[in-house]
Amino acid sequence: MKPTLLKIEGLHTSYGRIPMLLDVTLDIHEKNVCCVLGANGAGKSTLVKAILGMVKADKGKMYLKDTDITDWPSHKRVAGGIQVASAGTGTFPKMTVERNLKLGAYNLLHAARDSKVLEERLEEVYESFPVLKDRLQQKAGTLSGGERTMLSIARAVINKPDLLIMDEPSLGLAPIVVDEVFRIVRRLNQESNMSIMLVEQNATKALAVSHYGYVIQKGQIIFQGEPDAIRESALLDNPVM
Secondary structure: OOOEEEEEEEEEEEEOOEEEEEEEEEEEEOOOEEEEEOOOOOOHHHHHHHHHOOOOOOEEEEEEOOEEOOOOOHHHHHHOOEEEEEOOOOOOOOOEHHHHHHHHOHHHHHHHOOHHHHHHHHHHHHHHOHHHHOOOOOEHHHOOHHHHHHHHHHHHHOOOOOEEEEEOOOOOOOHHHHHHHHHHHHHHHHHHOOEEEEEEOEHHHHHHHOOEEEEEEOOEEEEEEOHHHHHOOOOOOOOEO
């Protein structure tokens, strides 16, 4: 089995007095795609926020490469190698595509202190997302939904994170664009060995590119296993949860 990259043990969170996550335990392994499946309101977004440090853990522990990050602030977790791609909040709509990408590479520039590194990474992004190269001077807010999703992913991967969290990448997209998004997920994992946590409602698409998965419901992990086991569990009566 590949080494564990992110380990969450017995995580509990709440909003005020309302419990949100209840004893969540999961492992994300290096160079794997792991999906977290659940319907709206199941706790997926809260889990992402907890991993980023935006929601405080009431109980439990979180480890990144064996380092306890439970009490780390969000900026330290990002600098430590966690990036999130979210179509809804992952771009600055009034800025150009090029500016969005360069802002996404802030941590890279700070660490490398070499503009040549940025240019090399930008060229890699343009190769992976050619549509963005054709839109460099276009404001992000004028892009199509699919293009905004591509920009959000590109902003995250430009730093070559240890863990890429993709938060509902298929949400609101046309089927043909959804297919392209999941091709990108597979390519990032297989060609770049990127470790990916895929948070999704579209169980069929997510399981097709994942090595392992968890099903979350009402803030609790109710099932986990390899894709075939989840498909056969009868928990996914609706492929889009």
